[in-house]
Amino acid sequence: MARVVFALEASDGAARVGRLSTPHGPVETPVFMPVGTQATVKALAPDELRAIGASFVLANTYHLFLRPGPDLIAQLGGLHRFMAWDGPILTDSGGFQVISLADLRKIDESGVTFKSHVDGTTLKLSPESVMEVEAKLGADVAMAFDTPPRWGTDPTEWKASTARTHRWAERCLRAHARADQVLFGICQGGFDAAARADSARTVGSLGFPGHAVGGLSVGEPKDVLFPMLAASLGALPCDRPRYVMGLGAPEDLVAAVGLGADMFDCVLPTRLGRNGAFFTPEGRRNIDNARFRAEAAPLDHTCDCYCCRTFSTAYLHHLVRVEEILGLRLLSLHNVRFLVRLMERARAAVRAGAYRAFADDFLGRYAPDSASTREARRALRL
Amino acid sequence: MARVVFALEASDGAARVGRLSTPHGPVETPVFMPVGTQATVKALAPDELRAIGASFVLANTYHLFLRPGPDLIAQLGGLHRFMAWDGPILTDSGGFQVISLADLRKIDESGVTFKSHVDGTTLKLSPESVMEVEAKLGADVAMAFDTPPRWGTDPTEWKASTARTHRWAERCLRAHARADQVLFGICQGGFDAAARADSARTVGSLGFPGHAVGGLSVGEPKDVLFPMLAASLGALPCDRPRYVMGLGAPEDLVAAVGLGADMFDCVLPTRLGRNGAFFTPEGRRNIDNARFRAEAAPLDHTCDCYCCRTFSTAYLHHLVRVEEILGLRLLSLHNVRFLVRLMERARAAVRAGAYRAFADDFLGRYAPDSASTREARRALRL
Numbered sequence: 173m174a175r176v177v178f179a180l181e182a183s184d185g186a187a188r189v190g191r192l193s194t195p196h197g198p199v200e201t202p203v204f205m206p207v208g209t210q211a212t213v214k215a216l217a218p219d220e221l222r223a224i225g226a227s228f229v230l231a232n233t234y235h236l237f238l239r240p241g242p243d244l245i246a247q248l249g250g251l252h253r254f255m256a257w258d259g260p261i262l263t264d265s266g267g268f269q270v271i272s273l274a275d276l277r278k279i280d281e282s283g284v285t286f287k288s289h290v291d292g293t294t295l296k297l298s299p300e301s302v303m304e305v306e307a308k309l310g311a312d313v314a315m316a317f318d319t320p321p322r323w324g325t326d327p328t329e330w331k332a333s334t335a336r337t338h339r340w341a342e343r344c345l346r347a348h349a350r351a352d353q354v355l356f357g358i359c360q361g362g363f364d365a366a367a368r369a370d371s372a373r374t375v376g377s378l379g380f381p382g383h384a385v386g387g388l389s390v391g392e393p394k395d396v397l398f399p400m401l402a403a404s405l406g407a408l409p410c411d412r413p414r415y416v417m418g419l420g421a422p423e424d425l426v427a428a429v430g431l432g433a434d435m436f437d438c439v440l441p442t443r444l445g446r447n448g449a450f451f452t453p454e455g456r457r458n459i460d461n462a463r464f465r466a467e468a469a470p471l472d473h474t475c476d477c478y479c480c481r482t483f484s485t486a487y488l489h490h491l492v493r494v495e496e497i498l499g500l501r502l503l504s505l506h507n508v509r510f511l512v513r514l515m516e517r518a519r520a521a522v523r524a525g526a527y528r529a530f531a532d533d534f535l536g537r538y539a540p541d542s543a544s545t546r547e548a549r550r551a552l553r554l
Numbered sequence: 555m556a557r558v559v560f561a562l563e564a565s566d567g568a569a570r571v572g573r574l575s576t577p578h579g580p581v582e583t584p585v586f587m588p589v590g591t592q593a594t595v596k597a598l599a600p601d602e603l604r605a606i607g608a609s610f611v612l613a614n615t616y617h618l619f620l621r622p623g624p625d626l627i628a629q630l631g632g633l634h635r636f637m638a639w640d641g642p643i644l645t646d647s648g649g650f651q652v653i654s655l656a657d658l659r660k661i662d663e664s665g666v667t668f669k670s671h672v673d674g675t676t677l678k679l680s681p682e683s684v685m686e687v688e689a690k691l692g693a694d695v696a697m698a699f700d701t702p703p704r705w706g707t708d709p710t711e712w713k714a715s716t717a718r719t720h721r722w723a724e725r726c727l728r729a730h731a732r733a734d735q736v737l738f739g740i741c742q743g744g745f746d747a748a749a750r751a752d753s754a755r756t757v758g759s760l761g762f763p764g765h766a767v768g769g770l771s772v773g774e775p776k777d778v779l780f781p782m783l784a785a786s787l788g789a790l791p792c793d794r795p796r797y798v799m800g801l802g803a804p805e806d807l808v809a810a811v812g813l814g815a816d817m818f819d820c821v822l823p824t825r826l827g828r829n830g831a832f833f834t835p836e837g838r839r840n841i842d843n844a845r846f847r848a849e850a851a852p853l854d855h856t857c858d859c860y861c862c863r864t865f866s867t868a869y870l871h872h873l874v875r876v877e878e879i880l881g882l883r884l885l886s887l888h889n890v891r892f893l894v895r896l897m898e899r900a901r902a903a904v905r906a907g908a909y910r911a912f913a914d915d916f917l918g919r920y921a922p923d924s925a926s927t928r929e930a931r932r933a934l935r936l
């Protein structure tokens with residue numbers, strides 16, 4: 173049975189270009205994966221995702237576990253057929269959602285007991301049951317079940333949850349059985365660089381074919397995020413893909429690629445789109461702004477998406493003002509294309525041995541005075 | 555400058571097939587026009603409309619007059635460019651919306667004074683100003699400004715508003731000036747068959763290149779609708795297109811084509827889609843029904859739309875249950891395709907001289923026991 177295989181193709185400093193082969197086709201890395209929380213990338217159809225060059229889609233195990241349930245999805249032929257996405261899919265493990273969305277969770281060594289945020293039912297997930305759920309969903313890449321500590325908790329909590337994540341990683345490896353699916357490990361470490369490096373080395377030694385950095389982008393400031401990210405990435409095996417969970421701001425992606433990251437996912441582009449915001453090479457803009465009322469130019473004249481090829485900014489302004497669904501669709505489409513294209517350009521820059529110049533150029537235009545971009549620039553010097 | 559020209563190509567009883575030539579391409583009739591109230595057919599993009607064979611789109615003068623305003627649309631190159639629809643467009647005149655949506659309207663001989671339903675501003679529209687607004691919007695077909703009486707008002711009101719509609723029709727004809735746009739007249743007559751026939755003859759004698767039947771499908775029962783429709787259609791010139799405003803239920807379209815109607819518009823297919831309902835050859839269904847939870851078949855196995863070619867009914871059920879925008883998009887797409895295809899089949903039946911058999915067959919399958927279908931069958935025997 174075909175499995176996920178990773179091959180490094182080029183590198184430039186810590187930044188690198190690779191190729192993931194999966195049962196559902198190849199993926200060039202670095203890659204941005206749009207998030208299909210409930211087996212749909214919000215507001216977008218699979219044919220649109222394909223048209224804008226999205227190659228790899230994420231779906232959330234926690235949400236699909238609750239509705240419509242893994243047995244129904246398996247009965248209907250698995251997640252690819254269910255959501256009509258014939259490219260590669262990655263399912264997260266639900267670890268993050270159980271902590272952030274569910275009520276009244278209780279964590280013990282066996283697993284997490286929680287109340288569904290949908291109907292209040294008491295449910296339990298363990299490393300073994302999550303492997304079973306992810307096998308039923310049938311993504312190309314499954315993620316191990318972890319317990320990320322929340323930002324704002326103390327180091328005792330970081331240590332306990334990191335140690336638990338390590339023990340659960342081994343249980344996930346033992347429980348994972350589906351031959352056409354690979355399992356990626358997740359490292360934690362809280363907000364301490366040494367603990368991050370230690371967790372990355374520990375998880376990196378267990379034999380996973382790929383690894384994720386978890387527990388970041390959870391509310392901590394960017395001057396905490398990037399040093400933690402650098403510590404994690406620097407200690408993960410460099411012959412395996414390195415996936416940074418939950419990162420989606422353009423400036424963050426550019427910095428993280430510079431630190432050696434290969435894969436990203438985030439709800440940001442679609443969430444911003446539904447809130448009327450869009451990416452441009454000069455920074456994030458809000459379509460509701462009165463200066464867009466009569467703007468005949470597209471949202472982003474450098475963009476090749478259907479929205480930018482077809483409609484004026486004034487039309488988008490009108491659609492969002494009068495609360496038309498098409499407005500949210502088109503902004504979401506553009507935003508995802510923006511990140512997909514950003515990764516295309518990052519790959520080209522790495523292959524040309526010019527990643528640093530590309531990153532400096534991008535960050536020098538993209539909201540150059542914002543604190544977030546400033547930290548991204550500093551991160552590239554780490 | 556190219557103008558709208560109508561040519562009859564075939565007929566079968568009162569049912570007929572024609573060809574409208576417009577500055578933005580030809581339209582085969584009978585045709586269903588999806589409604590783009592605010593310069594967008596709700597939840598759908600122009601490339602999707604094209605893909606499902608929609609040839610002619612309607613937009614609402616009243617809504618566009620309020621937001622974003624006709625001057626802005628003209629400045630941005632007109633409605634076709636604004637909404638990126640390069641096929642034919644028809645704009646209604648706002649007569650119906652002024653009566654049904656606006657508050658505190660005052661009708662006198664000069665026009666209608668009303669408060670915007672958006673922000674309460676007091677505004678006025680007259681036959682002359684509506685012609686100016688429609689000229690700025692630049693649709694291929696503009697509609698005359700009428701005052702349809704509401705269902706539930708008394709015959710004095712029908713008579714007064716019908717007489718006013720006739721006087722305003724002449725004023726619209728005098729005021730209409732745009733050379734690449736044609737103006738259709740609207741007949742009224744309330745809910746009295748003789749008055750309907752009289753209004754149709756009166757409006758039909760004024761020299762309009764096409765005519766609409768207005769003031770129906772406004773809440774009256776179907777056993778009132780069809781006799782009124784028959785009286786209007788029977789008295790309109792048969793060498794010009796006959797457009798029935800506001801009709802969109804499949805059974806109503808089949809009956810109305812049988813009575814000699816050529817054009818239809820209605821928000822029904824997209825409104826139903828946003829409410830989780832969809833058309834099938836056996837009648838209207840609600841996707842929320844528990845029996846669709848695990849249904850692997852498409853919504854309608856006879857349909858060729860993207861939704862039916864790609865997704866299971868179970869997936870649509872899931873999307874709507876978890877309130878995902880894609881669900882509303884796909885149901886809207888299917889419902890519009892259903893009506894577009896119904897008109898394709900109606901045209902083929904007329905050309906084959908088999909319209910009555912087609913109509914009987916369709917109505918015999920489509921919710922055959924419903925009161926609405928029963929009245930549609932009776933109408934075909936009028």
